[in-house]
Amino acid sequence: MSALALACLGGTAQAQEMASTYTRLAYDTCAKAKPDEDGVSVRHCAGHGGVPVIWTAGDDSSAVGFGAKPADETVVDASFFEAGTTIEWRGPKGGKAQTAILRYKTGQRIGKLDGSRLVVYRLGADSASCIIGSVDGRTPDANAQARKLADETAAGFRCGQDQRVTR
DSSP: OOHHHHHHHHHHHSOOOEEEEEEEOOGGGSEEEOOOTTOOEEEEEEOGGGOEEEEEEOSSOEEEEESSEEOOOOOOSSSEEEEEEEEEEEEETTSOOOEEEEEEEEESBTTBOOEEEEEEEEEOTTSEEEEEEEEETTSTTHHHHHHHHHHHHGGGOOTTTSOOEEO
16 A cells, blocks of 8 residues: 555544534524414524524423424423523534534423433534434533534434434
């Protein structure tokens, strides 16, 4: 193998340095779409790097999707959940975000959301997104675990095919 080929292979084998950017959204100030037949409110917000953030809220829960084609999937395994307002966007330093991390309050009763999950989303180049997995937000190192899940799983995760990771 030539020295040039070895140099190229060595360059791709090195791990990219990942970085975070944070945005905070006030969903009630985002563009409002017409509610669906069930009365679910939908808001379209501008996310980091032009990635659309789609916030939906019913009487008892709210959720977020990313991009023009977010997967239609259950956010967390809880009866009720509420999307947080701070989004952590992760990707190669100086590059486009590949994942988004969002904290949800969770619970089994309306008015008593005493749990927490950090949900990790894969952001596809095709404007599609899906949930890679989630981390128990009550653990002391939850943020670090969510970042690790994002960094190690996003590139190879196949939306609609691969199983979510729960930690």
